Amino acid sequence: MGITTEELRASRKVLAEFDYEPAEIEKGYSGKSLYINLTDLTIKPKDITEQMKEIFIGGKGFGLWYLWNAVKPSTKWSDPENEIVISSGPIGGITQYPGSGKSLVVTLSPLTNSVMDSNVGGYFGPYLKFSGWDALEVQGKADQDVVVFIDGDRGKITIEKMELDPGASHLVSEQLTDMFAESEKDKKNISIVSTGSGADNTLIGLLNFSFYDLRRKAPRLKQAGRGGIGTVFREKNLAALVVRYSSLSGRSNNPADPSTIAKTGVKLAREINKFDDEQFRMRQIGTANLMTPMNDYDLLPVNNFKFGSHEDAVKISSDVLRSKFTQNMPDGCWVGCALSCCKAVDNFELKTGPFKGDKVIVDGPEYETAAGLGSNCGIFDPDHIIEANFYCDTYGIDTISTGTITAFAMECYENGVINKEITGGLELSFGSADAAMELIHQMGQGRGFGKIAGLGVRRMKHFFVDEYGADEAFLEDIGMENKGLEYSQYQAKESLAQQGGYAMTNKGPQHDEAWLIFMDMVNKQLPTFEKKAEALHYFPMFRTWFGLMGLCKLPWNDIIPESNKDADRPELIPEHVQNYVDIFNAVTGKQIDKDEMIRQSERVYNFQRVFNLRLGFGTREHDAAPYRALGPVTEEEYESRAERYDNQLRDDVGINPEGMSTADKVKKMREYRESRYEQLIDVVYKRRGWTTNGIPTIGHLCELGIDFPEVIETVKNKL
């Protein structure tokens, strides 16, 4: 364990401090944000303006607005002026409605060089707000590792240095929780944001947000995983952010109408209690409940997204993972979440790495982690997945990117693009669990081939082409990234809408913007281009809304109310949409309806698109997808689903496949699928109010009320 709590405490040296009177929360807002500059150790409050609340709402909206004002078009992720902004949102921190404790983190990403947002559980965002701050901006770069401590109880902020090794996030979280808590009882009032050595050594660093688990008597870690936010954190020489707030109650958010919130929350909690066991079993298995159905529907990524299922997937099925979770009591990342999808493996004895032999708590594995580190690498060993999950979290590297990177490296290895000499002896073929684990240690510790893998798929492609003369076109086809971000773990080949849901995102291919696979492919609810375009307008907007509010998306459609049987548009889950409208109004005292809800998101979504544009991205070329995400790249892939593809050639393309070579069939299929994807882009852009090059029109921006001079200027220069 290294240093003791007493030694750590004795080593503290305050570099800057700031006393304040925590602002009263009124209708979900403190009305203040906290600005910290690590270069000159500035700590100062800012006012949240009415315009910010009206247009940007909170959460990701506040993050984007502050970041926009902090950076220039030329700013790079590693420049001191880049910021990390953390904000929950007006609904964040209520205890009565499941899934209301999220934080949104926004920064310029080292992977995409553009705007990144990532949402995360844990207690930091709500405690930050109740300590008086709707948002936290961290700018600048410290000249040594520092810890920022926000004491909401005393109204004091300090920037401190201490003898803390920031290399392992699970230890950092434990040590800082122990040190900053004033008693055992006080530990639940502490939340830590930290990362690990992988964030120093890769571009896929994540942030862990902690909450103290009273029953396990240890901090648990939830991840803001995507886009290298942890890498920016360490670039700033931040070792940790700590918040302390001890007066949490059902009224901490001081809503306008607590009764409606309670009524709506109790309704949902009862619904979950009644139906969860027969629906998605979120309380028993969490998101890992998807493992079995994804494999059954040929949607589970296998071997770098070549295939959608595997006969060995049964070894990492939903029920196998469930059997690994040791405490099946409801377990939420924010208090009051009756859906309780958090899961943990207790007393897991590590077999590898610097903590070999330690018995640890592993949070997860979530579906994305199990699919990414497991099936997508051709590995069907649940214990490998759990061990890899632990090390990714404590090194502070994103499990989704790690999975997609490893899978890409494995396919390159199997195709001779790289070899043992290049990998430093790692036999990176599909299914090589030991090599995959060693690669994680190398990424975490900045050693060997891990230094190349840690750059992400986009840079690996360029590196392999430049250094080893690899076939560029092939790597572009199989490298599963878009905008520089690695794909999350769903097989999108048979769902055109999902292909758009991934590649037409603002930040890169993450399913939190649009997850349309089931709706499109399984339930056949989006048969026409128009319907797909409508879905690719509505759902990204609807899902953006969660990130403005401090909400989790899962209680929207991972529990289905009885009323859905008779709903006109069951895919929207109308009763739950109305719940959200009701609780927003009950918190803020405003009067929105479900149409205004979408407008709220549309403002922020289009603002983010323009932000991308301002940084040199955000046009059609950046919404292109690697062909692996659209269809079969190789003859092997085609042959593996030959009947399906032959039928499609015959029925959809109008070509008789008989007598054609597989290579020809792959080519014809590709022409067809790529043209369909281009058609989809056309209709989606039109529906979103954008030009055919993907730029929001001036008229649309004016209509949305985000026609700020700099926004208009940015767009005018690109039109």
Added chain:
Amino acid sequence: MLKIVEKNEKECTLCGACETTCSTFYFKEDDRLKSSIQVLEASENGDPVINVCNQCGNCIDVCPVEAIKRTGKGTVVISKKACVGCFNCVGVCPTDTMYWHEDLTEPFKCISCSRCTKECPTEAIFMEEVATN
């Protein structure tokens, strides 16, 4: 042995004495919706339905802040000081006897104090000892 409020619904006359006693004692007002024992008019067989906690304790495990505990006597009680008002306990209660009220931040429940049983004119409710699990 744990004592719980038991009921003989056939004997209930819907007089409301139990509800008045409970809400008046704990919340200083006569409001049946603030009573931890609540009587509904008729069930399928025509008898009133008396809803009161059987101290099963399902709520204990779902409390995120461990505000709900079983006392040495076996009664399930909520610490208002520790409670953060999330109503998870209301959601999982199998007998719908973890109550909430729009005026109140925290839920409330029967703690087997027996006051209501002493005011019942027909012995439709009474204290009974049961084995604890």
